[in-house]
Amino acid sequence: MHAHVMIAEDDVRQADVIRRYLEASGYRASVVHGGRDAIEQVRRLRPDLLVLDVMMPQLNGLDVCRVLRRESNVPVLMLTARRDEDDLLLGLDAGADDYLMKPYNPRELMARVRTMLRRTRWTPAEPDAALRVGEIAVDVRCHHVTSDGHRVDCTPGEFEILAALAAAPNRVFTRAQLLERTRGFEAAATDRTVDMHVMKLRRKIEPNPRRPVYLVTVYGVGYQLTDGSR
Structure with a gap:
């Protein structure tokens, strides 16, 4: 089964670019444009990965991440235009697993997606052993x-x-x-x-x-x- 990646990005054109790259790489992709919609759709669709923009209407990406972390382990790749190190650390502290600063190369975004999905799907040789x-x-x-x-x-x-x-x-x-x-x-x-x-x-x-x-x-x-x- 192809991995499902959800994109939460209020920029319609940018979201469409990401969606097309994901689908060209064989992933299933869905798009939402607001923070509350992102939470609702993650709960409903249970994606394998969430690409989450920081600046969104309804709720910003940091708040979305905090809400989801109380109920979900979905990997989160956060997109941010902020370049201050403290702002980036806020994303990690909110529960994001990786971040990418705008503007970014879509190929780099795809490399991050592949790495995150590969790691979260890894299982040990003896799956029942802790x-x-x-x-x-x-x-x-x-x-x-x-x-x-x-x-x-x-x-x-x-x-x-x-x-x-x-x-x-x-x-x-x-x-x-x-x-x-x-x-x-x-x-x-x-x-x-x-x-x-x-x-x-x-x-x-x-x-x-x-x-x-x-x-x-x-x-x-x-x-x-x-x-x-x-």
Whole structure:
């Protein structure tokens, strides 16, 4: 079955360009032009990926993302004309998994879409086996995480970073390696993108996020997931 990509973009011409590129690449595509419509149609159609513009009528993309994250793990690629780094981080904090700044090359957009769909459809060789590191358990097939027996809700980007770390306990991953295993972001976004995901994961899995014992920083290198016994 071809993946279904929903486009939430108030610029009718731009939305049509994206739709035509998606359909030419073999994807099913649907279009909405407002924030509330995006939420309603994601709930109804359950797309495999949402391409979401920040500036839209009804509700902006950040608010749409926050609403959807309370009820859905649909991967979100956010489109933004804002170039301030704090604005871009707001999108990640709202639950977006990747972002692309306008104006962009449609071919780059398609590369991001392919990467995101490929990663979210990945399953482990043993689909019934959970990855377990100390009190952290990651079930890739069910997209389910527990910490000390308690359910942890993760965005797709957070989940994929945690799954990559859990698949190789105690191995130190650089930020670039984590991005390669998750979304394939551009190098310019590498450090801050991973750091934001790690910061949010620590709030969810660590007893004390200010003194992490599971998701540990290896200074000058990157991150590792340990069993907390150190």
